[in-house]
Amino acid sequence: MPFQTLRGATDLLAHDLTAWRRLESSVFTIAQRYGYRELRTPVIEDAALFLRSVGETTDIVQKEMFRFTDRGGHDIVLRPEGTAPVVRAYLQHHLHKTEGFAKLFYLGPMFRAERPQAGRLRQFHQYGAEAIGSASPWVDVEIITLCVHTLLECGVADATVWLASMGCREDQARGAQHLQERLTPHRAKLCEDCQARFDRNIFRVLDCKQPGCRALAQEAVKSLERQPGLPPTPFVLCEACVAHFNTVRQGLKAGSIAFDDTHVFARGLDYYTRTVFEVRSPRLGAQDAVAAGGRYDHLVEEFGGPAVGACGFAAGIERVLMAARPVDPVPVAEARQGVYVAIPPKSNLMPEAFRLAQRLRQQGTRTTMDYDGRSLKSQFREADQLHCQVVAILGAQELESGSVTMKDLAGGEQRTLPLEAFLEAVRA
Numbered sequence: 001m002p003f004q005t006l007r008g009a010t011d012l013l014a015h016d017l018t019a020w021r022r023l024e025s026s027v028f029t030i031a032q033r034y035g036y037r038e039l040r041t042p043v044i045e046d047a048a049l050f051l052r053s054v055g056e057t058t059d060i061v062q063k064e065m066f067r068f069t070d071r072g073g074h075d076i077v078l079r080p081e082g083t084a085p086v087v088r089a090y091l092q093h094h095l096h097k098t099e100g101f102a103k104l105f106y107l108g109p110m111f112r113a114e115r116p117q118a119g120r121l122r123q124f125h126q127y128g129a130e131a132i133g134s135a136s137p138w139v140d141v142e143i144i145t146l147c148v149h150t151l152l153e154c155g156v157a158d159a160t161v162w163l164a165s166m167g168c169r170e171d172q173a174r175g176a177q178h179l180q181e182r183l184t185p186h187r188a189k190l191c192e193d194c195q196a197r198f199d200r201n202i203f204r205v206l207d208c209k210q211p212g213c214r215a216l217a218q219e220a221v222k223s224l225e226r227q228p229g230l231p232p233t234p235f236v237l238c239e240a241c242v243a244h245f246n247t248v249r250q251g252l253k254a255g256s257i258a259f260d261d262t263h264v265f266a267r268g269l270d271y272y273t274r275t276v277f278e279v280r281s282p283r284l285g286a287q288d289a290v291a292a293g294g295r296y297d298h299l300v301e302e303f304g305g306p307a308v309g310a311c312g313f314a315a316g317i318e319r320v321l322m323a324a325r326p327v328d329p330v331p332v333a334e335a336r337q338g339v340y341v342a343i344p345p346k347s348n349l350m351p352e353a354f355r356l357a358q359r360l361r362q363q364g365t366r367t368t369m370d371y372d373g374r375s376l377k378s379q380f381r382e383a384d385q386l387h388c389q390v391v392a393i394l395g396a397q398e399l400e401s402g403s404v405t406m407k408d409l410a411g412g413e414q415r416t417l418p419l420e421a422f423l424e425a426v427r428a
């Protein structure tokens, strides 16, 4: 085979797409139920959009963006994530003026030049939601609830929500200083990436892909003084951030959304402040995050908009489908659908058969036919393989009498009906 998909990119065949369509339809239904409206943004964006939001020191920007310069000299990337484009669109289309608080959801391909492995692709798909224009902790509660609700609807029943607060920018600065102090004696043991990120973004050590770095960071965090009423965290939370975090925890409890706030973690994108979460599934291997998100209270302002808060999440569709319990396949007998228009080979009835197929399609009937002059036996075999319900036979006799012979592939009976009566019977 001279041509194959690139590593980390996949074809989706019809039988894969049954589950995809079911997922898409569940996501649309649930997102709409929570008042989110769909938004689609382009796959290509200005590279600066992600440098300014996801952050220059992050893995995504440093090594995972598919980035190229077009003939006009523009620095372009295939979007690695959906939040920055949604915020760009929110401002570009003045939703901050017309809607103020905007609740948006999206679904589409994302691109990251990562080393492919199970659950880690270079072209993958996300669905997600962003609630832009509010600083209320109840928005965080709604976003996490919506995320969990969509996952449940998609069949992911046994996932765990990891919850934490990364605090405000000041809390992050204080936390960074503490973590740097604790990690300085171990600096030489950190991987090259973490050493480079040590001064500029120490929290990356917490989500480094090298387990050794993560373990050192965890130890360092454990050695920090516990803040009263809070799980262990590298972020030194101020009073307002503690109150925000507590309201989120209280809100999730009120909505019976189970969460685990005992893990020490940070999200690997720069825009996060306060609430962050990851949803992990025991059915996945090393790449166990099915969904993740959090609050980003400065991004809108950093993109030139008003100083308003925002919160969102994204789920990886391929991972959701891997983590979902398998759905029973539709029984073949029930799946029989539509008409196969069959004509005797060499009968010159193609124009009439095609006209009949078009009438069926126009009335809404799924219709297939043979274009290669194969034997009637082959046409029946194909009709069966395609799970058609009816074969409509159009031979010379039928043509002369203005009728169609229909054979029901499920029941087996066969009858000849005038054309209009046949169309009516199929419609019924």
Ligand code: HAM
Pocket: 080, 081, 082, 083, 112, 114, 119, 120, 121, 122, 124, 125, 126, 128, 129, 130, 289, 290, 291, 292, 293, 294, 295, 311, 312, 313, 314, 315, 316, 317, 318, 319
């Ligand atoms: P993220 O954690 O980078 O966050 O990605 C969200 C989800 O996308 C992951 O939990 C995972 O399921 C899936 N995912 C990420 N990378 C890959 C990959 N290479 N292959 C397969 N699946 C992958 C974001 O993208 C943020 N925009 C989430 C967010 C929305 N935060 C606020 N609003």
